[in-house]
Amino acid sequence: MAQLSDDCFAFGGPLMSIDDAVGIITAKVSAVTETETLPLIAADGRILAGDIAAPLPLPPFTNSAVDGYAVRASDLPAEGEATFVVTGRVPAGSAAATPVPAAHAVRIFTGAPMPGGADTVFMQEDVRVDEDGRVVLPAGLKPGANVRPAGEDMANGVVALRAGQRMRPQHVAVAAAFGLTSLAVRRRIRVAVFSTGDELASPGASRAPAQLYDSNRFMLMAMLKRLGCGVSDLGIFSDERAPLAASLREVASQHDLLLTTGGVSTGEEDHVKAAVESVGSLVLWRMAIKPGRPVAMGIISGTPFIGLPGNPVASFVTFVHVVRPTVLALAGALPEALTPKPVRAAFSYKKKAGRREYVRVSLRSAADGSFEAVKFPREGAGLLSSLIETDGLAELGEDITKVEPGQSVGFLSYAELI
Known part of the structure; x- marks a missing residue:
């Protein structure tokens, strides 16, 4: 398992920026070392x-990039057309038996090795063949045209x-x-995913009138699988501190990361926080991100623990910006930066300085051909519909306090986020 020291997440004070938080955890985690051959x-x-x-150059031999006629550029006249006798034919997968004679052409096809001496290929649509079967080559082709050198x-x-x-x-x-x-x-990193709360029921189980079906757990497992993780579904734990703590201690030794949503704040019904602290250490990172400020990170028996917000949109956003880079670091992957693409805002928006916000938007093509970002019409981090009826997230940086129509904003497509 990837092991962490109990103080590597220690942090106190004001809201931490996303970049600082991710920088700390990705620098501290140790990647798995076990390998397998597939x-x-x-x-x-x-x-x-x-x-x-x-182990070899690509392509491994000099070849023709087109269907046409291979010649020696030195045989071509400085001006005007040239008429060459066609000698030989080289299809792909074969090789010319002899070099191309002076002032001759060889019929050649895409991918076929260049005949000895030949260094230029005329495309078949640019030439004509006369009644005697000779090829008439136009003037102006540069030496080396339509040839792919070995190792290019x-x-x-x-x-x-x-x-x-x-x-x-x-x-x-x-x-x-x-x-x-x-x-x-x-090897795949092993991630244990669980939910807590008597208010949740698993899909397929009976649901009491005051319960919701557990959607976050399945969203997180799907996102982890797309990142190549091995996922253990621990199901739903009841709101009981002692059994939850014992279960966390047991699964921590068998996994590289523990992941959950909700229950990690400071409320009297937030049992996950207390359970984690009883078997490990937990520092609640109040990150400067919206949606998703309450993100908890800690350690249980050397295994990192991440608790995401309970609202599904906040859980999705914080997974992308906190869990994703953590998973890549644990897996030994090279960092994969998320680079927002500039689009034009078709909405107005106000926000606080010092906090990065993600607005759910759809893209549409404007009259001038550029793309515009249209904000989802309703607010709320609990709206699953906002994740399936939009195309991605508009990223509004810490220095931005308002957005006006026509202003450029950064756009992150859902397709690029996992």
């Missing part, structure tokens, strides 16, 4: 355990994939182009 396709979504240097994409020996890379289909493609069939990756 078939290439199974490595998608996993964290690469070591650098991969190109990647040179032999260059580090193409770095340790900590979260593998995506394009990275799998690179490994396949090197002829690799398996990759060494870090």
Whole structure:
């Protein structure tokens, strides 16, 4: 398990910025060290355990980028058309038996190795063939045109994939182009997710009139799985301090991270806080973020614990900005910065300075072709509808106090957040 010291989260004072909070935790956690070797396709979504240097150049040989005719540029006249006899034909997957003779052309196809001596390819749609089968080449083509040199994409020996890379289909493609069939990756980090509260019922169970179905737990588990985690669903714990504390102590030794929502504030019914403090240490981080200010972070037997706000939108936002970077750090992944894209606001909004806020917005195309962000019409961090009826979040930085229509704001698409 990833182990933390009991004082690594110690913090007191005013609201902590998101960047400071995340910087502290990601600097303190230790990444898992265990690795496993997986078939290439199974490595998608996993964290690469070591650098991969190109074992061969890409492409491995100089080849034609188009269907056409390969020639020696030195044979071309300075001006006017040139008429060459066509000698030979090189389809993809074959090689020319002999070099191209002077003032001759070789019929060649995309991906086929260049014949010896040839260094330029005319596209077939730019030439014409006369009645004698000779190819008539137009003037003006630069030497080396339509040719892909060996190593143009990647040179032999260059580090193409770095340790900590979260593998995506394009990275799998690179490994396949090197002829690799398996990759060494870090083991999945193990995250335990639970809910607490007698007011919650699991989907599929009977629900009392005063209960809600537990939605946050399933949202968090889905987000964790998209980050490549192994997830343990601990279900719903009752509002009893002693049994909850005993359960947390037991599961902490079997997981790399404990995650929950709600119940970590200072109210008399917030039993999670008391349970965590009885078996470990807990410092409530009052983060300068909206929605989502109450975020709790602590340690139980060396395993980090994160408690997110109970409202689903606040839970979603704080997962993205607190849990996501923590998970990546625990998994040994390279940092993945979230970079808002500038769009034009189509709404008015006021906020406090010193706090970063995230507004749920939809994108629409304006008359001038640019994108505008339209604010969800209702407020409230408990509105699940606001997460499925919008496209992403408008990020309003700490220095911003108001937004007016036409002002540029940063936009984070939901598709990029996990």
